[in-house]
Amino acid sequence: MRYVSTRGQAPAVSASQAILAGIAPDGGLYVPEQWPQISLDWQELANQSYQEIAELILAAFLDDFTPMEIQSVVQAAYGAQWDSSKIVNLHQTGNLHYMELFHGPTLAFKDVALQALPHLLTTAAAKQGNHDKIVILTATSGDTGTAAMSGFGDVDQTEILVFYPEIGVSDIQRQQMQTEPAANAHVTAITGNFDDAQRAVKSLLGQKELHERLAQHQLRFSSANSINIGRLIPQIVYYIYAYAQLVKQGQIEAGQMVDIAVPTGNFGNILAAYYASQIGLPVNEFTVASNENNVLTDFFNTGRYDRRRDFKVTSAPAMDILVSSNLERLIYFASGQNSQEVAEYMQALDENGFYQLKGTTQANLSHFKAGYANEEQIKATIHNTFQQDDYLLDPHTAVGRFVIGQHSDLKRPTLLAATASPYKFPQAVLTALDQPDAGGQAGLVALATCTNSKIPAQIQSLFDQPILHKQVIEPDQIQATINQLLF
Numbered sequence: 500m501r502y503v504s505t506r507g508q509a510p511a512v513s514a515s516q517a518i519l520a521g522i523a524p525d526g527g528l529y530v531p532e533q534w535p536q537i538s539l540d541w542q543e544l545a546n547q548s549y550q551e552i553a554e555l556i557l558a559a560f561l562d563d564f565t566p567m568e569i570q571s572v573v574q575a576a577y578g579a580q581w582d583s584s585k586i587v588n589l590h591q592t593g594n595l596h597y598m599e600l601f602h603g604p605t606l607a608f609k610d611v612a613l614q615a616l617p618h619l620l621t622t623a624a625a626k627q628g629n630h631d632k633i634v635i636l637t638a639t640s641g642d643t644g645t646a647a648m649s650g651f652g653d654v655d656q657t658e659i660l661v662f663y664p665e666i667g668v669s670d671i672q673r674q675q676m677q678t679e680p681a682a683n684a685h686v687t688a689i690t691g692n693f694d695d696a697q698r699a700v701k702s703l704l705g706q707k708e709l710h711e712r713l714a715q716h717q718l719r720f721s722s723a724n725s726i727n728i729g730r731l732i733p734q735i736v737y738y739i740y741a742y743a744q745l746v747k748q749g750q751i752e753a754g755q756m757v758d759i760a761v762p763t764g765n766f767g768n769i770l771a772a773y774y775a776s777q778i779g780l781p782v783n784e785f786t787v788a789s790n791e792n793n794v795l796t797d798f799f800n801t802g803r804y805d806r807r808r809d810f811k812v813t814s815a816p817a818m819d820i821l822v823s824s825n826l827e828r829l830i831y832f833a834s835g836q837n838s839q840e841v842a843e844y845m846q847a848l849d850e851n852g853f854y855q856l857k858g859t860t861q862a863n864l865s866h867f868k869a870g871y872a873n874e875e876q877i878k879a880t881i882h883n884t885f886q887q888d889d890y891l892l893d894p895h896t897a898v899g900r901f902v903i904g905q906h907s908d909l910k911r912p913t914l915l916a917a918t919a920s921p922y923k924f925p926q927a928v929l930t931a932l933d934q935p936d937a938g939g940q941a942g943l944v945a946l947a948t949c950t951n952s953k954i955p956a957q958i959q960s961l962f963d964q965p966i967l968h969k970q971v972i973e974p975d976q977i978q979a980t981i982n983q984l985l986f
């Protein structure tokens with residue numbers, strides 16, 4: 500199976516080449532040339548473990564990896580570092596099924612893919628006969644950076660460079676990043692926002708001269724962001740697994756349609772759900788949930804993507820994004836794999852800040868619904884869900900829960916991606932629960948006390964760790980900072 504660029508100006512490559520590159524040389528994103536043929540027998544899948552389903556899906560998409568290679572990636576990625584042996588837990592309230600994706604080492608859904616990516620990447624490098632050290636560029640609005648460092652920390656022959664917005668991340672996210680102990684991790688705050696960091700990362704990945712210079716130093720770039728196809732494929736697994744679990748529990752019949760709702764920023768998580776549907780997951784409707792950075796809501800409602808608006812810092816920072824990279828991958832399929840059309844949209848976005856979809860392409864997205872929650876609505880959703888359902892949401896999952904309420908009467912079984920632990924955002928959650936705001940360790944303790952729950956072991960001693968990364972730079976210093984670190 501080959502992977503092609505969404506913009507059509509780069510040669511098709513194998514799965515391992517696509518993962519190693521991170522982004523296509525024409526600036527596009529790698530997508531499967533066709534969907535793998537895979538038969539999903541739900542009765543059989545219902546009795547399989549997360550790891551078994553992961554092997555099935557990874558093998559289908561990564562067909563130049565041997566079964567042994569896939570097995571060893573899965574074993575390394577989904578083991579004792581998870582606080583649930585199931586990897587993904589389901590929590591039910593009526594027809595709503597929260598997929599808890601936050602039981603990994605850094606308490607966010609990013610762990611699901613980023614515990615696997617280092618193993619995929621080092622295996623891909625070996626397959627390609629690459630002996631250069633791999634420099635992983637990562638832009639983060641809070642969760643991806645920590646998860647990437649947890650995955651790549653101290654992995655031989657890798658350096659991991661993380662750039663995050665100085666303002667906007669939660670106390671916990673900042674502490675997780677600033678205390679990262681791995682010797683190969685380099686963490687820098689920028690005075691800009693996530694979009695500034697992601698733009699810089701994408702531009703660096705596309706600079707031919709820089710690649711040549713890196714090669715002279717036995718280095719090469721890749722990325723831990725979801726622009727890398729190696730980030731998306733492991734995320735398909737949990738949609739298949741969750742559906743199979745619903746079959747097992749007798750909540751649905753095999754083959755019955757479900758709805759899927761995902762709070763999304765860079766559009767990777769919901770795109771993985773779409774990919775799952777393309778290989779046989781029965782999905783009726785996808786709900787795209789945003790915070791006040793509601794560029795995706797407007798896009799799905801009007802067909803016009805317009806990033807020319809104020810950037811808002813919200814209590815759901817993973818979604819504080821105005822340029823959602825993975826939308827390009829969805830549009831590629833909605834346009835009938837028309838890479839020229841995609842390239843025109845992306846050029847218009849770059850040069851003018853907006854584009855308008857053609858009617859035919861927009862019509863192919865009619866099964867995507869979109870909405871957003873403002874800060875008051877996020878707070879009220881956390882508050883009410885805790886009071887009524889005795890279930891604690893983080894601000895991102897609350898966005899998803901609120902938007903479902905706007906669009907659905909929940910007559911159909913619905914999977915909602917619960918993307919982060921509420922303990923990653925204690926201040927926002929405490930405020931929503933009408934508790935006094937407290938920062939740092941005090942915030943964790945206050946949250947545990949008022950909700951009668953436990954501080955997750957992953958962050959119990961977080962505030963005892965020394966701060967190791969304090970550098971703050973302007974966004975236009977990202978390239979110079981990378982040069983200093985590498986050359």
Ligand SMILES: N[C@@H](CCOP(=O)(O)O)C(=O)O
Pocket residue numbers: 609638639640641642643644693723724725726764765766767816817818
């Ligand atoms: N939500 C992210 C932003 C980066 O998105 P990704 O899909 O590229 O990982 C974060 O929390 O950092």
